[in-house]
Amino acid sequence: MPERYDYVIVGGGSAGSALANRLSADPSTTVLVLEAGRPDSAWDVFIHMPAALMFPIGSRFYDWKYESEPEPHMHGRRVYHARGKVLGGSSSINGMIFQRGNPLDYERWAADKGMDTWAYAHCLPYFKKMETCLAGEDEWRGGSGPLELERGPSDNPLIEAFLQATEQAGYPRTSDVNGHRQEGFARFDRNVRKGRRLSASRAYLHPVMHRRNLTVTTRALVHRVLFRGTRATGVEYSTRGVTGRRTTHTVEAGEVILCGGAFNSPQLLQLSGVGDRALLERLGIPVVHHLPAVGQHMQDHLEVYVQHACTQPVSLQPNLQLWRRPFIGAQWLFLRSGPGASNHFESGGFVRSNDDVAYPNLMFHFLPIAVRYDGSAPAGGHGYQVHVGPMYSNSEGSVTIRSTDPTVKPELRFNYLSTPEDRREWVEAIRVTRHILGQSALTPYDGGEISPGPSVETDDEILEWVRKDGETALHPSCTCRMGAEDDDSVLDPLSMKVWGVDGLRVVDASAMRYVTNGNIYAPVMMVAEKAADLIVGNTPLAPEYTDVHRHRPG
Numbered sequence: 077m078p079e080r081y082d083y084v085i086v087g088g089g090s091a092g093s094a095l096a097n098r099l100s101a102d103p104s105t106t107v108l109v110l111e112a113g114r115p116d117s118a119w120d121v122f123i124h125m126p127a128a129l130m131f132p133i134g135s136r137f138y139d140w141k142y143e144s145e146p147e148p149h150m151h152g153r154r155v156y157h158a159r160g161k162v163l164g165g166s167s168s169i170n171g172m173i174f175q176r177g178n179p180l181d182y183e184r185w186a187a188d189k190g191m192d193t194w195a196y197a198h199c200l201p202y203f204k205k206m207e208t209c210l211a212g213e214d215e216w217r218g219g220s221g222p223l224e225l226e227r228g229p230s231d232n233p234l235i236e237a238f239l240q241a242t243e244q245a246g247y248p249r250t251s252d253v254n255g256h257r258q259e260g261f262a263r264f265d266r267n268v269r270k271g272r273r274l275s276a277s278r279a280y281l282h283p284v285m286h287r288r289n290l291t292v293t294t295r296a297l298v299h300r301v302l303f304r305g306t307r308a309t310g311v312e313y314s315t316r317g318v319t320g321r322r323t324t325h326t327v328e329a330g331e332v333i334l335c336g337g338a339f340n341s342p343q344l345l346q347l348s349g350v351g352d353r354a355l356l357e358r359l360g361i362p363v364v365h366h367l368p369a370v371g372q373h374m375q376d377h378l379e380v381y382v383q384h385a386c387t388q389p390v391s392l393q394p395n396l397q398l399w400r401r402p403f404i405g406a407q408w409l410f411l412r413s414g415p416g417a418s419n420h421f422e423s424g425g426f427v428r429s430n431d432d433v434a435y436p437n438l439m440f441h442f443l444p445i446a447v448r449y450d451g452s453a454p455a456g457g458h459g460y461q462v463h464v465g466p467m468y469s470n471s472e473g474s475v476t477i478r479s480t481d482p483t484v485k486p487e488l489r490f491n492y493l494s495t496p497e498d499r500r501e502w503v504e505a506i507r508v509t510r511h512i513l514g515q516s517a518l519t520p521y522d523g524g525e526i527s528p529g530p531s532v533e534t535d536d537e538i539l540e541w542v543r544k545d546g547e548t549a550l551h552p553s554c555t556c557r558m559g560a561e562d563d564d565s566v567l568d569p570l571s572m573k574v575w576g577v578d579g580l581r582v583v584d585a586s587a588m589r590y591v592t593n594g595n596i597y598a599p600v601m602m603v604a605e606k607a608a609d610l611i612v613g614n615t616p617l618a619p620e621y622t623d624v625h626r627h628r629p630g
Contacts, residue, residue: 084329089165092335098608164277177592190560197619228422240517257625261425271412308579338552342371375591377549379465385523429504556586
Protein backbone atom coordinates (compact mmCIF):
# COMPACT_ATOMS: atom_id res chain seq x y z
CA MET A 77 0.00 0.00 0.00
CA PRO A 78 1.17 3.56 -0.66
CA GLU A 79 1.90 5.63 2.43
CA ARG A 80 -0.33 8.51 1.31
CA TYR A 81 -3.73 8.82 -0.34
CA ASP A 82 -5.69 11.83 -1.49
CA TYR A 83 -8.73 10.57 0.43
CA VAL A 84 -8.89 8.10 3.30
CA ILE A 85 -12.49 6.99 3.88
CA VAL A 86 -13.04 5.50 7.33
CA GLY A 87 -15.88 3.02 6.99
CA GLY A 88 -16.94 0.94 3.99
CA GLY A 89 -20.63 1.04 4.85
CA SER A 90 -23.48 2.77 3.05
CA ALA A 91 -22.05 6.28 2.68
CA GLY A 92 -18.45 5.08 2.44
CA SER A 93 -19.26 2.80 -0.49
CA ALA A 94 -20.95 5.60 -2.43
CA LEU A 95 -18.12 8.05 -1.76
CA ALA A 96 -15.46 5.53 -2.77
CA ASN A 97 -17.19 5.09 -6.11
CA ARG A 98 -17.65 8.79 -6.82
CA LEU A 99 -14.28 10.04 -5.56
CA SER A 100 -12.27 7.37 -7.36
CA ALA A 101 -13.97 8.18 -10.68
CA ASP A 102 -11.09 10.60 -11.25
CA PRO A 103 -8.13 8.32 -12.09
CA SER A 104 -5.67 10.92 -10.84
CA THR A 105 -7.17 10.74 -7.34
CA THR A 106 -6.14 7.97 -4.91
CA VAL A 107 -8.72 6.62 -2.47
CA LEU A 108 -8.32 4.24 0.47
CA VAL A 109 -11.32 2.68 2.23
CA LEU A 110 -10.71 1.24 5.71
CA GLU A 111 -13.53 -1.05 6.86
CA ALA A 112 -13.36 -2.64 10.31
CA GLY A 113 -15.67 -5.51 9.40
CA ARG A 114 -15.29 -8.55 7.20
CA PRO A 115 -15.64 -8.78 3.39
CA ASP A 116 -19.12 -9.31 1.96
CA SER A 117 -18.36 -12.55 0.15
CA ALA A 118 -20.46 -13.21 -2.94
CA TRP A 119 -21.20 -16.69 -1.57
CA ASP A 120 -22.48 -15.59 1.82
CA VAL A 121 -26.14 -16.57 1.77
CA PHE A 122 -26.89 -14.81 5.08
CA ILE A 123 -26.01 -11.46 3.51
CA HIS A 124 -27.39 -11.86 0.02
CA MET A 125 -30.64 -13.83 0.49
CA PRO A 126 -33.25 -11.17 1.33
CA ALA A 127 -35.32 -13.40 3.62
CA ALA A 128 -32.20 -14.38 5.60
CA LEU A 129 -31.98 -10.92 7.15
CA MET A 130 -32.80 -12.34 10.58
CA PHE A 131 -29.61 -14.44 10.71
CA PRO A 132 -26.85 -11.77 10.68
CA ILE A 133 -28.51 -9.73 13.40
CA GLY A 134 -27.10 -10.87 16.72
CA SER A 135 -24.24 -12.80 15.11
CA ARG A 136 -20.73 -11.75 16.13
CA PHE A 137 -19.61 -12.41 12.55
CA TYR A 138 -21.92 -9.80 11.01
CA ASP A 139 -23.09 -7.53 13.82
CA TRP A 140 -21.15 -5.21 16.14
CA LYS A 141 -23.87 -5.93 18.75
CA TYR A 142 -24.32 -2.59 20.47
CA GLU A 143 -26.75 -1.88 23.26
CA SER A 144 -27.85 1.28 24.97
CA GLU A 145 -27.15 2.31 28.51
CA PRO A 146 -30.12 1.62 30.82
CA GLU A 147 -32.93 3.74 29.37
CA PRO A 148 -34.38 5.88 32.18
CA HIS A 149 -37.89 6.05 30.71
CA MET A 150 -38.05 2.33 29.86
CA HIS A 151 -37.51 0.86 33.35
CA GLY A 152 -33.76 0.83 32.88
CA ARG A 153 -33.87 -1.57 29.92
CA ARG A 154 -30.87 -1.80 27.67
CA VAL A 155 -32.06 -1.65 24.05
CA TYR A 156 -30.14 -3.83 21.60
CA HIS A 157 -28.74 -2.14 18.48
CA ALA A 158 -27.46 -4.16 15.51
CA ARG A 159 -24.81 -2.53 13.30
CA GLY A 160 -23.28 -4.12 10.22
CA LYS A 161 -19.84 -5.66 10.82
CA VAL A 162 -19.17 -6.24 7.13
CA LEU A 163 -18.39 -4.39 3.92
CA GLY A 164 -21.54 -2.49 3.03
CA GLY A 165 -22.14 -1.79 6.72
CA SER A 166 -25.72 -1.96 7.88
CA SER A 167 -26.94 -2.00 4.26
CA SER A 168 -25.65 -5.59 4.24
CA ILE A 169 -27.86 -6.68 7.15
CA ASN A 170 -30.85 -4.30 7.14
CA GLY A 171 -34.46 -4.90 6.06
CA MET A 172 -33.82 -3.50 2.55
CA ILE A 173 -36.72 -1.02 2.86
CA PHE A 174 -36.14 2.10 0.75
CA GLN A 175 -37.82 5.24 2.09
CA ARG A 176 -36.69 8.74 1.23
CA GLY A 177 -38.58 10.42 4.03
CA ASN A 178 -41.15 13.14 3.53
CA PRO A 179 -40.25 16.14 1.34
CA LEU A 180 -41.15 18.36 4.29
CA ASP A 181 -38.38 16.70 6.33
CA TYR A 182 -35.91 18.54 4.14
CA GLU A 183 -37.86 21.78 4.40
CA ARG A 184 -37.45 21.35 8.15
CA TRP A 185 -33.70 20.91 7.68
CA ALA A 186 -33.50 23.97 5.45
CA ALA A 187 -35.39 26.15 7.92
CA ASP A 188 -32.45 26.07 10.34
CA LYS A 189 -29.63 28.56 10.09
CA GLY A 190 -27.11 27.75 7.38
CA MET A 191 -29.10 24.79 6.02
CA ASP A 192 -30.87 26.42 3.06
CA THR A 193 -28.98 24.30 0.47
CA TRP A 194 -30.53 21.13 1.92
CA ALA A 195 -34.15 21.91 1.05
CA TYR A 196 -36.09 19.19 -0.78
CA ALA A 197 -35.52 20.84 -4.17
CA HIS A 198 -31.75 20.58 -3.59
CA CYS A 199 -31.94 16.95 -2.41
CA LEU A 200 -34.31 15.65 -5.10
CA PRO A 201 -31.77 15.58 -7.96
CA TYR A 202 -29.46 13.45 -5.83
CA PHE A 203 -32.25 11.06 -4.88
CA LYS A 204 -32.92 10.68 -8.60
CA LYS A 205 -29.24 10.36 -9.49
CA MET A 206 -28.67 7.40 -7.21
CA GLU A 207 -31.64 5.23 -8.20
CA THR A 208 -33.15 3.15 -10.96
CA CYS A 209 -36.82 2.93 -10.04
CA LEU A 210 -38.21 -0.10 -11.85
CA ALA A 211 -41.75 1.18 -11.37
CA GLY A 212 -40.91 4.01 -13.74
CA GLU A 213 -38.90 7.20 -14.05
CA ASP A 214 -40.71 10.53 -13.67
CA GLU A 215 -40.14 14.00 -12.25
CA TRP A 216 -39.73 12.53 -8.75
CA ARG A 217 -37.98 9.21 -9.53
CA GLY A 218 -34.68 8.36 -11.21
CA GLY A 219 -34.04 5.79 -13.92
CA SER A 220 -30.29 5.34 -14.36
CA GLY A 221 -28.64 5.21 -10.92
CA PRO A 222 -26.70 2.40 -9.18
CA LEU A 223 -29.49 1.54 -6.71
CA GLU A 224 -32.02 -0.60 -8.53
CA LEU A 225 -35.36 -0.49 -6.71
CA GLU A 226 -38.17 -2.96 -7.10
CA ARG A 227 -41.57 -3.23 -5.49
CA GLY A 228 -42.66 -6.49 -3.97
CA PRO A 229 -45.50 -8.32 -5.68
CA SER A 230 -47.61 -8.09 -2.49
CA ASP A 231 -49.52 -11.16 -3.65
CA ASN A 232 -50.27 -12.57 -0.22
CA PRO A 233 -54.01 -12.17 0.48
CA LEU A 234 -53.25 -10.67 3.89
CA ILE A 235 -51.43 -7.75 2.25
CA GLU A 236 -54.36 -6.80 0.05
CA ALA A 237 -56.73 -7.20 2.99
CA PHE A 238 -54.54 -4.86 5.02
CA LEU A 239 -54.47 -2.24 2.26
CA GLN A 240 -58.26 -2.45 1.96
CA ALA A 241 -58.51 -2.04 5.73
CA THR A 242 -56.45 1.17 5.60
CA GLU A 243 -58.92 2.62 3.10
CA GLN A 244 -61.87 1.54 5.23
CA ALA A 245 -60.19 3.31 8.17
CA GLY A 246 -60.15 6.54 6.17
CA TYR A 247 -56.59 6.60 4.86
CA PRO A 248 -55.84 7.01 1.15
CA ARG A 249 -53.76 4.85 -1.08
CA THR A 250 -50.81 6.53 -2.73
CA SER A 251 -49.09 5.37 -5.88
CA ASP A 252 -45.57 5.99 -4.53
CA VAL A 253 -44.54 6.95 -0.99
CA ASN A 254 -41.22 8.17 -2.46
CA GLY A 255 -42.87 10.33 -5.10
CA HIS A 256 -45.45 13.09 -5.11
CA ARG A 257 -47.34 11.89 -2.04
CA GLN A 258 -45.89 10.06 0.93
CA GLU A 259 -49.06 10.21 3.05
CA GLY A 260 -51.14 7.09 2.61
CA PHE A 261 -50.53 3.38 2.02
CA ALA A 262 -48.85 1.57 -0.85
CA ARG A 263 -46.45 -1.15 -1.91
CA PHE A 264 -42.92 -0.31 -0.76
CA ASP A 265 -39.68 0.00 -2.72
CA ARG A 266 -36.90 -2.31 -1.65
CA ASN A 267 -33.17 -2.77 -2.29
CA VAL A 268 -33.47 -6.15 -3.98
CA ARG A 269 -32.24 -6.93 -7.50
CA LYS A 270 -33.24 -10.18 -9.19
CA GLY A 271 -33.96 -11.89 -5.88
CA ARG A 272 -30.71 -10.76 -4.23
CA ARG A 273 -29.95 -8.05 -1.66
CA LEU A 274 -28.51 -4.96 -3.32
CA SER A 275 -26.36 -3.44 -0.57
CA ALA A 276 -24.41 -0.21 -0.96
CA SER A 277 -21.19 -2.15 -1.47
CA ARG A 278 -22.74 -4.31 -4.19
CA ALA A 279 -24.28 -1.29 -5.93
CA TYR A 280 -21.39 1.16 -5.64
CA LEU A 281 -18.17 -0.51 -4.54
CA HIS A 282 -17.85 -3.88 -6.24
CA PRO A 283 -18.48 -2.55 -9.76
CA VAL A 284 -15.41 -0.29 -9.43
CA MET A 285 -13.07 -2.52 -7.41
CA HIS A 286 -10.91 -2.88 -10.53
CA ARG A 287 -9.87 0.77 -10.41
CA ARG A 288 -6.14 0.99 -9.77
CA ASN A 289 -6.56 4.20 -7.76
CA LEU A 290 -9.00 2.56 -5.29
CA THR A 291 -7.84 0.40 -2.37
CA VAL A 292 -10.32 -1.31 -0.02
CA THR A 293 -8.98 -2.87 3.17
CA THR A 294 -11.29 -4.88 5.43
CA ARG A 295 -10.75 -5.86 9.08
CA ALA A 296 -8.97 -2.51 9.49
CA LEU A 297 -9.93 -0.77 12.75
CA VAL A 298 -9.14 2.95 12.82
CA HIS A 299 -7.88 4.09 16.24
CA ARG A 300 -7.72 7.84 15.70
CA VAL A 301 -7.33 10.66 13.21
CA LEU A 302 -3.83 12.13 13.19
CA PHE A 303 -3.44 15.92 13.36
CA ARG A 304 -0.73 18.46 12.79
CA GLY A 305 -2.10 21.37 14.80
CA THR A 306 -5.73 21.51 13.74
CA ARG A 307 -5.22 19.89 10.35
CA ALA A 308 -5.98 16.20 9.86
CA THR A 309 -3.04 14.52 8.18
CA GLY A 310 -3.97 10.83 8.24
CA VAL A 311 -5.14 8.00 10.46
CA GLU A 312 -3.76 5.33 12.74
CA TYR A 313 -5.34 1.91 12.30
CA SER A 314 -4.70 -1.75 12.96
CA THR A 315 -5.28 -4.94 11.01
CA ARG A 316 -5.69 -8.47 12.32
CA GLY A 317 -3.58 -11.23 10.80
CA VAL A 318 -4.34 -14.94 10.50
CA THR A 319 -2.85 -15.51 13.95
CA GLY A 320 -5.27 -13.03 15.49
CA ARG A 321 -2.55 -10.52 16.38
CA ARG A 322 -3.16 -6.90 15.47
CA THR A 323 -0.57 -4.80 13.64
CA THR A 324 -0.69 -1.02 13.88
CA HIS A 325 -0.24 1.15 10.78
CA THR A 326 -0.40 4.84 9.91
CA VAL A 327 -1.33 6.33 6.57
CA GLU A 328 -1.21 9.94 5.42
CA ALA A 329 -4.16 11.57 3.74
CA GLY A 330 -4.91 14.72 1.83
CA GLU A 331 -8.31 14.50 3.51
CA VAL A 332 -9.90 12.13 5.99
CA ILE A 333 -13.61 11.38 5.59
CA LEU A 334 -15.41 9.62 8.44
CA CYS A 335 -18.23 7.32 7.34
CA GLY A 336 -18.56 5.22 10.47
CA GLY A 337 -22.21 5.98 11.18
CA ALA A 338 -24.00 7.64 14.06
CA PHE A 339 -22.06 5.70 16.71
CA ASN A 340 -18.54 5.41 15.35
CA SER A 341 -18.01 8.78 13.69
CA PRO A 342 -18.55 10.75 16.92
CA GLN A 343 -16.58 8.08 18.80
CA LEU A 344 -13.62 8.53 16.48
CA LEU A 345 -13.81 12.33 16.65
CA GLN A 346 -13.71 12.17 20.44
CA LEU A 347 -10.84 9.64 20.44
CA SER A 348 -8.97 12.03 18.15
CA GLY A 349 -9.40 15.11 20.35
CA VAL A 350 -12.42 16.74 18.69
CA GLY A 351 -15.36 17.03 21.04
CA ASP A 352 -16.36 18.40 24.41
CA ARG A 353 -13.29 19.64 26.25
CA ALA A 354 -14.43 18.38 29.67
CA LEU A 355 -14.91 14.83 28.38
CA LEU A 356 -11.58 14.76 26.56
CA GLU A 357 -9.59 16.14 29.47
CA ARG A 358 -11.23 13.70 31.88
CA LEU A 359 -9.92 10.83 29.72
CA GLY A 360 -6.52 12.42 29.16
CA ILE A 361 -7.04 13.02 25.43
CA PRO A 362 -5.21 16.11 24.08
CA VAL A 363 -7.81 18.60 22.86
CA VAL A 364 -7.47 19.44 19.17
CA HIS A 365 -10.70 21.42 19.03
CA HIS A 366 -13.48 21.98 21.56
CA LEU A 367 -16.69 21.04 19.74
CA PRO A 368 -19.36 20.16 22.31
CA ALA A 369 -22.02 19.08 19.78
CA VAL A 370 -20.02 15.97 18.84
CA GLY A 371 -22.07 12.96 19.94
CA GLN A 372 -25.09 15.04 20.95
CA HIS A 373 -28.64 15.29 19.50
CA MET A 374 -28.84 11.55 18.72
CA GLN A 375 -32.23 10.55 17.33
CA ASP A 376 -33.65 7.16 16.49
CA HIS A 377 -36.96 5.45 15.75
CA LEU A 378 -38.47 3.17 18.38
CA GLU A 379 -41.04 0.66 17.15
CA VAL A 380 -43.36 -2.07 18.37
CA TYR A 381 -45.09 -5.02 16.71
CA VAL A 382 -48.88 -5.17 16.98
CA GLN A 383 -49.64 -8.81 16.23
CA HIS A 384 -52.85 -10.70 15.40
CA ALA A 385 -53.51 -14.40 15.12
CA CYS A 386 -54.70 -15.50 11.68
CA THR A 387 -57.63 -17.90 11.32
CA GLN A 388 -56.70 -19.02 7.82
CA PRO A 389 -53.48 -20.82 6.81
CA VAL A 390 -52.33 -18.04 4.48
CA SER A 391 -49.50 -16.41 6.45
CA LEU A 392 -45.79 -17.01 5.89
CA GLN A 393 -45.46 -18.91 9.17
CA PRO A 394 -44.77 -22.33 7.57
CA ASN A 395 -41.59 -20.87 6.05
CA LEU A 396 -40.11 -20.64 9.56
CA GLN A 397 -40.14 -24.42 9.97
CA LEU A 398 -36.64 -25.85 9.96
CA TRP A 399 -37.39 -28.68 7.55
CA ARG A 400 -38.44 -26.17 4.87
CA ARG A 401 -35.22 -24.17 4.94
CA PRO A 402 -33.19 -26.42 2.60
CA PHE A 403 -35.93 -26.20 -0.04
CA ILE A 404 -36.28 -22.43 0.35
CA GLY A 405 -32.50 -22.08 0.13
CA ALA A 406 -32.24 -24.26 -2.97
CA GLN A 407 -35.06 -22.40 -4.73
CA TRP A 408 -33.33 -19.11 -4.02
CA LEU A 409 -29.83 -20.35 -4.85
CA PHE A 410 -30.71 -21.82 -8.25
CA LEU A 411 -33.71 -19.75 -9.34
CA ARG A 412 -33.46 -16.54 -7.25
CA SER A 413 -37.14 -16.98 -6.46
CA GLY A 414 -39.49 -18.22 -3.77
CA PRO A 415 -39.82 -17.06 -0.16
CA GLY A 416 -36.06 -16.49 0.13
CA ALA A 417 -36.11 -13.80 -2.57
CA SER A 418 -38.27 -11.35 -0.62
CA ASN A 419 -37.61 -9.19 2.41
CA HIS A 420 -41.39 -9.51 3.07
CA PHE A 421 -41.69 -5.81 4.03
CA GLU A 422 -43.74 -5.30 0.91
CA SER A 423 -46.37 -2.77 1.97
CA GLY A 424 -47.13 -0.10 4.52
CA GLY A 425 -47.70 3.60 4.79
CA PHE A 426 -47.52 6.93 6.55
CA VAL A 427 -50.26 8.79 8.44
CA ARG A 428 -50.74 11.75 10.75
CA SER A 429 -51.85 10.68 14.22
CA ASN A 430 -53.22 14.12 15.11
CA ASP A 431 -54.11 17.42 13.44
CA ASP A 432 -51.22 19.30 15.04
CA VAL A 433 -48.61 17.80 12.71
CA ALA A 434 -48.09 19.14 9.20
CA TYR A 435 -47.12 15.83 7.66
CA PRO A 436 -47.17 12.13 8.63
CA ASN A 437 -45.62 11.29 11.96
CA LEU A 438 -46.28 7.51 11.98
CA MET A 439 -44.86 4.82 9.70
CA PHE A 440 -46.39 1.36 9.26
CA HIS A 441 -44.81 -1.80 7.88
CA PHE A 442 -47.17 -4.73 7.37
CA LEU A 443 -45.94 -8.32 7.49
CA PRO A 444 -48.07 -11.39 6.65
CA ILE A 445 -46.45 -13.27 9.53
CA ALA A 446 -46.04 -12.81 13.29
CA VAL A 447 -42.29 -12.78 13.89
CA ARG A 448 -39.48 -10.65 15.29
CA TYR A 449 -36.29 -9.52 13.57
CA ASP A 450 -34.36 -12.31 15.25
CA GLY A 451 -36.68 -14.92 13.76
CA SER A 452 -38.53 -15.76 16.96
CA ALA A 453 -42.28 -16.16 16.67
CA PRO A 454 -43.76 -15.34 20.07
CA ALA A 455 -47.28 -15.62 18.78
CA GLY A 456 -46.94 -19.11 17.38
CA GLY A 457 -48.98 -20.40 14.45
CA HIS A 458 -50.37 -18.27 11.65
CA GLY A 459 -50.48 -14.54 12.21
CA TYR A 460 -49.77 -11.08 10.85
CA GLN A 461 -48.36 -7.90 12.31
CA VAL A 462 -47.82 -4.19 11.91
CA HIS A 463 -44.57 -2.44 12.83
CA VAL A 464 -45.38 1.09 13.96
CA GLY A 465 -43.74 4.01 15.73
CA PRO A 466 -43.44 7.81 15.74
CA MET A 467 -41.12 9.13 13.05
CA TYR A 468 -39.89 12.49 14.30
CA SER A 469 -39.92 12.21 18.04
CA ASN A 470 -38.30 15.09 19.90
CA SER A 471 -36.50 12.76 22.31
CA GLU A 472 -32.72 13.10 21.94
CA GLY A 473 -29.74 11.16 23.25
CA SER A 474 -25.97 11.04 23.02
CA VAL A 475 -22.85 9.03 22.12
CA THR A 476 -19.96 9.36 24.59
CA ILE A 477 -16.67 7.48 24.72
CA ARG A 478 -15.81 5.88 28.04
CA SER A 479 -12.21 4.93 27.26
CA THR A 480 -9.28 5.85 25.03
CA ASP A 481 -9.34 2.28 23.73
CA PRO A 482 -11.07 2.25 20.29
CA THR A 483 -12.30 -1.31 20.86
CA VAL A 484 -14.37 -0.20 23.87
CA LYS A 485 -17.88 0.64 22.73
CA PRO A 486 -19.12 4.14 23.58
CA GLU A 487 -22.01 4.87 25.91
CA LEU A 488 -25.27 5.14 23.97
CA ARG A 489 -28.16 7.02 25.54
CA PHE A 490 -31.32 7.48 23.48
CA ASN A 491 -33.80 8.77 26.09
CA TYR A 492 -36.75 7.08 24.39
CA LEU A 493 -40.16 8.25 25.67
CA SER A 494 -38.58 11.16 27.51
CA THR A 495 -40.92 13.93 26.32
CA PRO A 496 -44.69 14.51 26.62
CA GLU A 497 -44.97 14.77 22.82
CA ASP A 498 -43.20 11.43 22.36
CA ARG A 499 -45.47 9.68 24.85
CA ARG A 500 -48.60 11.24 23.34
CA GLU A 501 -47.69 10.04 19.85
CA TRP A 502 -47.03 6.54 21.12
CA VAL A 503 -50.53 6.26 22.52
CA GLU A 504 -51.92 7.63 19.26
CA ALA A 505 -49.81 5.16 17.26
CA ILE A 506 -51.36 2.14 18.98
CA ARG A 507 -54.88 3.53 18.71
CA VAL A 508 -54.49 4.26 14.99
CA THR A 509 -53.07 0.76 14.44
CA ARG A 510 -55.97 -0.87 16.23
CA HIS A 511 -58.44 1.22 14.23
CA ILE A 512 -56.93 -0.08 10.99
CA LEU A 513 -56.60 -3.72 12.08
CA GLY A 514 -60.21 -3.70 13.30
CA GLN A 515 -61.70 -3.02 9.86
CA SER A 516 -63.97 -5.51 8.10
CA ALA A 517 -61.48 -6.26 5.30
CA LEU A 518 -59.39 -8.20 7.83
CA THR A 519 -62.34 -9.87 9.59
CA PRO A 520 -62.10 -13.13 7.57
CA TYR A 521 -58.55 -13.59 8.84
CA ASP A 522 -58.62 -12.00 12.28
CA GLY A 523 -58.04 -14.40 15.15
CA GLY A 524 -57.70 -11.58 17.68
CA GLU A 525 -54.90 -9.37 18.92
CA ILE A 526 -52.17 -11.33 20.65
CA SER A 527 -49.71 -8.48 21.24
CA PRO A 528 -50.13 -6.29 23.18
CA GLY A 529 -53.51 -7.99 23.73
CA PRO A 530 -56.90 -6.82 24.97
CA SER A 531 -55.67 -6.28 28.54
CA VAL A 532 -53.67 -3.26 27.32
CA GLU A 533 -56.19 -0.48 26.78
CA THR A 534 -55.65 2.72 28.78
CA ASP A 535 -53.01 5.31 27.92
CA ASP A 536 -50.89 4.23 30.88
CA GLU A 537 -51.18 0.55 29.94
CA ILE A 538 -50.14 1.29 26.36
CA LEU A 539 -47.09 3.26 27.48
CA GLU A 540 -46.15 0.55 29.96
CA TRP A 541 -46.28 -2.03 27.16
CA VAL A 542 -44.12 0.15 24.89
CA ARG A 543 -41.56 0.53 27.70
CA LYS A 544 -41.35 -3.25 28.03
CA ASP A 545 -41.69 -4.29 24.38
CA GLY A 546 -40.35 -1.42 22.24
CA GLU A 547 -37.34 -2.12 20.01
CA THR A 548 -35.17 0.14 17.94
CA ALA A 549 -35.97 0.40 14.24
CA LEU A 550 -32.18 0.76 13.81
CA HIS A 551 -32.13 4.36 12.59
CA PRO A 552 -29.58 6.19 14.81
CA SER A 553 -28.64 9.58 13.40
CA CYS A 554 -27.76 13.28 13.96
CA THR A 555 -24.73 12.85 16.26
CA CYS A 556 -22.45 14.99 14.02
CA ARG A 557 -25.19 17.10 12.59
CA MET A 558 -24.87 19.78 9.94
CA GLY A 559 -25.61 23.39 10.79
CA ALA A 560 -24.22 26.87 11.21
CA GLU A 561 -20.97 27.09 13.16
CA ASP A 562 -22.62 28.92 16.04
CA ASP A 563 -25.71 26.71 16.09
CA ASP A 564 -24.71 23.69 18.17
CA SER A 565 -23.58 21.68 15.15
CA VAL A 566 -20.53 19.74 13.99
CA LEU A 567 -20.45 20.05 10.19
CA ASP A 568 -20.46 22.87 7.66
CA PRO A 569 -23.50 22.14 5.42
CA LEU A 570 -21.69 23.60 2.40
CA SER A 571 -18.72 21.25 2.58
CA MET A 572 -19.34 18.50 5.20
CA LYS A 573 -16.15 19.72 6.91
CA VAL A 574 -15.87 19.48 10.68
CA TRP A 575 -16.05 22.96 12.16
CA GLY A 576 -12.77 24.26 13.59
CA VAL A 577 -10.38 21.82 11.89
CA ASP A 578 -9.08 21.28 8.36
CA GLY A 579 -8.86 18.19 6.18
CA LEU A 580 -11.62 16.32 8.02
CA ARG A 581 -15.20 15.66 6.96
CA VAL A 582 -18.06 13.41 8.09
CA VAL A 583 -20.53 11.83 5.67
CA ASP A 584 -23.07 9.37 7.07
CA ALA A 585 -26.29 9.27 9.13
CA SER A 586 -24.65 11.31 11.87
CA ALA A 587 -24.64 14.33 9.52
CA MET A 588 -28.44 14.51 9.31
CA ARG A 589 -29.92 17.63 10.88
CA TYR A 590 -33.01 15.74 12.05
CA VAL A 591 -34.01 12.11 11.60
CA THR A 592 -36.22 11.69 8.55
CA ASN A 593 -39.70 10.25 8.34
CA GLY A 594 -39.00 6.65 7.40
CA ASN A 595 -36.10 4.23 7.12
CA ILE A 596 -32.90 6.26 6.85
CA TYR A 597 -30.83 4.30 4.32
CA ALA A 598 -32.08 6.28 1.31
CA PRO A 599 -31.41 9.70 2.95
CA VAL A 600 -27.90 8.56 3.92
CA MET A 601 -27.17 7.61 0.32
CA MET A 602 -28.54 10.95 -0.90
CA VAL A 603 -26.29 12.79 1.57
CA ALA A 604 -23.31 10.78 0.30
CA GLU A 605 -24.10 11.54 -3.34
CA LYS A 606 -24.37 15.26 -2.67
CA ALA A 607 -21.31 15.24 -0.42
CA ALA A 608 -19.24 13.71 -3.21
CA ASP A 609 -19.89 16.79 -5.34
CA LEU A 610 -19.11 19.11 -2.44
CA ILE A 611 -15.84 17.30 -1.67
CA VAL A 612 -14.42 17.36 -5.21
CA GLY A 613 -15.63 20.91 -5.83
CA ASN A 614 -18.27 20.17 -8.46
CA THR A 615 -21.14 22.60 -8.81
CA PRO A 616 -24.03 20.88 -7.01
CA LEU A 617 -26.85 19.62 -9.19
CA ALA A 618 -29.41 22.31 -9.90
CA PRO A 619 -32.42 22.25 -7.56
CA GLU A 620 -35.62 20.73 -8.98
CA TYR A 621 -38.82 22.37 -7.85
CA THR A 622 -41.66 19.88 -8.08
CA ASP A 623 -45.14 19.69 -6.68
CA VAL A 624 -45.44 17.53 -3.56
CA HIS A 625 -48.41 16.71 -1.38
CA ARG A 626 -49.08 19.06 1.52
CA HIS A 627 -51.86 18.49 3.99
CA ARG A 628 -54.42 21.26 4.00
CA PRO A 629 -56.50 21.26 7.21
CA GLY A 630 -60.22 21.23 6.63
